[in-house]
Amino acid sequence: MTEALVARRRVLLSIFFVGLLAAPIFLKQPSAFRGVGSETDARSSALSRYGFFLEEVAHSANIDFVHHAPVLDAKLAPIMPEIASMGASVSIVDYDRDGWPDIYVVDSRDGGKNALYHNLRDGTFKDVAAELGIANLNRSGSGVSTGAVWGDYDNDGYEDLLLIKWGRPELYHNDQGRGFTRATEEAGLPSWINANTAVWLDFDGDGLLDLFIGGYYSEDVDLWHVTTTKIMPESFEYAKNGGRKYLFRNLGQGRFEEVSEKLGIDSRRWSLAAGSADLRGSGHPDLFIANDYGVSELYANDGTRFQEVGGQTGIGFAPKSGMSVAFGDILNSGRFAIYVSNISEEGILIQGNNLWVPKEGSSGKDLKYENLAGDFGVELGGWSFGAQFGDLNNDGNLDLFVTNGFVSLDKNRSYWYDFAKVAGGHSSIIADVKNWPAFDNRSLGGYQPKRLWINDGAGKFAEVARAVGVTETYDGRAVALADLWNRGVLDVIVANQNGPLLIYKNTVEPQNAWIEFELEGVTSNRSAIGAQVTLYWGGRLQVQEVSGGSGFAAQNQRRLHFGLGKSDRVDKAVIRWPSGKIQMIEEPAVRQLHKLKEPA
C-alpha cells in the first residue's frame, strides 16, 4: 500500500472519527433533563394541545399541610438529610362513605400530626383527624409515620387504616366513619418495622383482606437510639441487609397471622414500594416489590404460595434503586405494564426508570417482560419517587405522573460527588454512617421538576408537566390520583418531603367522555381490592384493577376511572371479582359513576 493511499485513508478516517464524536448529538432524543416544556403555555393552550390543565389549589381548598422529616439519633447527623429523606405519604379514602373522596396525609416528625382532610363537597376540605383519633400518631418512642393504606379488613363497609412507620405499625378500625379504634394489638402486628410500603390484597381469595408490609432498614434498628452506625446498605446494588418482609393472613375477627416465610416470601432487600395485581391472568394477585439498592422482585401467587420469579420474567436482572410500583394497561391491550422509578442524574448516574411491558406471546407462567421505558420516552425523570398511571385528559390512554427530587438544601452546593465516591466503596465502608462525608447542607438530586407524560396510545409518551401547569420543584415522594370533586376527571395529589401537600385540580377538555366504577364485594372482600374491570368501547379495550396501594407510599381512589376520548358509548364492561365471578354490564352509560355490588 502506498504512503499516499494510506494518507488519503487517514484523512477519510479522521472525518469518520469526527462524525463518531458528533454522533451523540444526533442519537440523543430530546433530553428529559431539559425538555420540560414551556412555562408560558397558558391554560387555553394546554387544553387545546393536550386536552387538560392542572392548577394547584391546596391553599384555596383549605389545605395547608406541610410535611416534616424526622430528626433521628445524633450519631446519624453527618448524613441525616439522606437518611431522613422519606416519610411523606398520601392516600385517598372515602372514610365516611359519603361518596366524596377524602385525603389522609402523614407527618414524620416526632410529635407531628397526621391529617385526614374531609371533603366538604364545595371545593374545600376540613382536617378531622384529631377529632377522629388518627392525628397524634407520631408520639415519641413509637416511631413516625411513613405511609398509610386503607382497606376494609372486617368487611363492615368502612375502610380501615393501616399506618406504617419507621416504628410501630398501627391498625385502626373505622367505626362507621365516626371515629377510629386502635386494633393493633388484636391484629398481632409486630412491635417495630422500619417500613416504607404496605399493600392490602386478598392473596388467598377467602374474601378477607390480607396485608403485606415491606421493611427498609432492618427492624432491629431504632433510628432514634442506634447502637451502631453500621445501619446503611452493604451495597448500593446488591444489598440484602434491609428489613424483612411481612405477609399477614387475615384470620377474621381482626386477627392476623404472619406467614411470609411459610408462603415463600423471604427477602431482606430494601423495599421501598410494593404493588399487587393479577399480572399473569391466574385469578390470584401477584406481588411486585421495588427494592432500593438492588433488583426488583416479583412474587407469583398460585393462591396458596408465592414464588419469586423476578429473574425468569426479566424484571430481576439489572439492580437499580426501585422506589415506586404502578400498574397500567398503557397499550389498551388488556395487560398491565409495570412502571418502576429509579435514579438518573446527568453525567453521574443514569439508571433510568423502568417500564416493564409484557413481551408479545408471553403469558401465564411463561410471562416475560422487557423494559421499554426508553422506547416509550418515560425513562429519565431525575431522582424519581412516586409514580401513578391515570387518564388525565380522558382521551382513553393512561398517562403517567412522576415525582422527582431527593434532598433540596443549598441550591448551589451538591453532595453528588461525595455520594458517588462512597457508594462505590466496599460494604465495610459504605455500611457505616461514620465513613460518610458530612452532608453540610448540600443538595442531592434536589430541586427537580415533576414529569407528566401523556400517552399517545401507540407507544409514545410526551412530557408536558410545565405546559399543563406543574412547575414546582419540591422533593416529591407520594402521588395519588382521585376524582376529588366528582367531576369525571382525575385530580393529582402530591406529598412532598419537608414540603407542602399539593392538590392539582384538573380541568379536562369537555368533549372527552369518561366513566367510573365503584365496586363493592360481597363474596369477595368488600373493598373489592383485586377486582378487574375490562372496558370495551369504540373498538378499544382497557383493563384496570382495584388497588390496595400503589406508587410510593400512596393509594389512589378506590373507584376506577376510564377516559373514553370522543366516544359517547361503551359497548360493555366486564368485571372479574376477586371471588372469580364474572359480571358483564352492557352499554353502561357514560359520564357517570357506576356503583356495582358483587352479584350473589
Add this chain to the structure above:
Amino acid sequence: MSQPVTATPSPKLERWRSVLNFDNRYLAPVLITCILIVGHLSFGILESYEKTALAIAVSIFAEIALGKIIYGTWPHLASAYITGISVGILLRSPAAWPFGLCSAISITSKYVLRIRDRHIWNPSNFGICAMLFLAGDKVASLSIQWGNNLWPMILIWLLGSVIVWRLRRFHITATYVAAFFLFAFLRSSITGSPLQAEIAPITGPMYQLFIFFMITDPKTTVRSKLGRCIVVIMVAMVETVLRLNEVVYAPYYALFIVGPTALLLENWLDWYKQRGHTGGSGIGS
C-alpha cells in the same frame, strides 16, 4: 542479571511449559474475562448481555475493518476484545447505542490520534471520557461496588496482580495504588472527609479495571520503568486535584490528561536527543 538455565528439561516438563507459556498477549484478555465472569456470576454486574455483546462486537469489528483498511493487515484482536469488555463493564446507560458508539470511538481513536505511528490515548479511556463529555445525559460510568463479599474482590486483585507482574507491569499498578493511598490521606486532611471515604473508590470494580488495564496499557505508557512510575504518580496527583474539585470521574480524566502528555513529552525528548546527535531538524524530518 539472572543466570541462563543450562539443565535440559524433561519432555513432560516441556509439554507443561508449552501449555503454560501461551502468548502473553492473551493474559490480559483472560483476566478481564475472569473479572467479567466473577463479577457477573457473583453480583450480575453487567448492564445486560446484549449491551456487553454489542460493545465487544463493535470493538472487534472496528479493529478488523480499520486494521485492514489502513494497514492492509489482519490485526491481533486481544486489544479490541479488552476494549469491548471494558466498555461493556464500565459504561452504564439504559440505551444500547452508547455501548456501540463508545467502542467505535475507542478503537477509531487508536488509528486517528497518533504521534510517530503510536496511539497516545488508552482506547477505552478515550472512549469513555468522550461519552461522558458528549453524552453525559445518557451515560454514566460504573460507580458502584460489587457487594459485601470480599472473595471476588480478593480473587480479582490477586489474579490481576499476578498477570500484570507476569507482563512486567506490576510496578505501574503498585505505584499507582501506593500513590492513591497517599493522596487519599492528603485529601482527607484537606477536606476533613473521613479517610475511609477517600479510600472507598479504590475498593470498587471501576478501579480494578482502571488499575489493571487502563494505566498499564503497553501501547500508551512510556518506555522507562521509572518514567511509568512517575507518570502514574502524576495521574494520581491530577486525580487528587480533580477530586478536590469534586469531579466524579476523576481517574478517567486524570489519565486522559496525563497519559498523552507523558507520551508527547517522551516523543519530544526522543526528538531532542536525536537532534543532539544529528544536529538536524524536527520530528518527521
